[in-house]
Amino acid sequence: MTTERDPTDGRILTRREETIMVITIDRPAKLNGFSAVMLDELSRAYTEMEEDPAIRCGVLCAKGKNFTAGLELSKLSGRFAAGKSLFSPDEVDPVNLRKLRTKPIVAAVQGICFTLGIELMLAADIAIAASDCRFAQLEVQRGIMASAGATIRMAERAGLGNALRYLLTGDEFNAETALRLGLVQEVVAPGEESARAMALAKRIAAQAPLAVAATLANVRRSAFEGLNAAVAELQDLQSRLRTSEDAAEGVRSFIEKRAGNFVGR
Template sequence: MEYRNIVLLKEGKVAVLTISRPKALNALNSETLKELDLAIDEIAKDDEIYAVILTGEGKAFVAGADITEMKDLDVMSGRKFGILGNKVFRKLETLEKPIIAAVNGFALGGGCELSMACDIRIASSKAKFGQPEVGLGITPGFGGTQRLTRLVGLGMAKELIYTAKIIGAEEALRIGLVNKVFEPENLLAEAKVLANTIAAQAPIAVSFCKAAINKGIQIDIDTALSYESELFGECFSTEDQKNGMIAFVQKTEKCFMNK
């Protein structure tokens, strides 16, 4: 389908999803969030897509939620806007296919929250991260209080959120918010290398790993291990497991079928 605020392209087994509102620094308004919701559904239904790259057009990843829309909200409409953002980001987070955020510039507020809903974050050396909402008289509304804490720890999350501090890519790397930092001109190419490396693995096994990790951090270890065992067993019903192990034993090329 056609989108006004995003661009969705396929390159082999990898989808590249770009937030495209460069004049607004890719700020997230309601229309963009709804288009992102539709794009996630489109990606989920496409069995030929094994991995996703999410990035922004121009000098920003996403500079935040759109303040020009938010400034006139009241309590009820503000809550609805927050619910919309959280619903879309949670759908992104629980998408069975792995998602790499290629953070090319500003990732502030809703942009930082969007990156944290992805599985892996890599950043341009010029990227900036932060949850500066308290400086605008609001809290993070799209999951920032929850995901930042899970990624960088309680104390660091509270410091960043309470102070509205904006940090650079190297500091984000140091605290564990991003996995790697690259020069701007190399970022997308490196994201594609990573995405294609993931896409070359057994897709069902990768999706099961994502499910086990995401669910496991929210439950006790014994329940998590039981869930892992269930998924491990389910792998043996797939063609990917048969093909992968036969190829390993016979030293032939692997051929994964996503079945």
């Protein structure tokens, strides 16, 4: 799925810092609202991260005072009229509902974090929020419903009643409430969210990649398919990990009282 670029449509920036890919939403003049071009570029960035064997973790962040106000509907009318999905089925899905990724992502959010912003944040694996965050899942106020994961993940994280409290009203809530409900994992002072997300990403990237991927997969299986499905694969996952080079290195590093030097094999 490709879209011709207009300079006013914004962009998604990517950069690599050693084993981490930083993905940045860049359209601050429009509250980082998503155009069709930005949706396509975000999918591509996630695919590049997934396909690059050197990348072990991602950080999703945004330029300016706000994470994103969500979709700019006027820029997407053609896509919706044609019955197309938000993200290309040929790329990794940024909201992690269809073509899934295997590498973890830490999200850093600030200021306005509405609609798709919440869904991208919840689709990440860890979320760091600035204390000035304003959250809202506004779709019911526009005659539509959240369809990029909020109806699933808000209930999973916060409980059914807490999720419906905000999904059915579109009311705003703050960072303190998001932390209390488990929608974010840490709240920091404004301006510190990206640095904290990067620090956590570096901690994740320093661990054994095969073990990180297996842990992430098993947690997701439990969430999506239930306890029995997750338990059923534990022994096989652990057996495969125990025969890896990284498991041997883990034992050596423990005996030698040093950090492990993991290679993903």
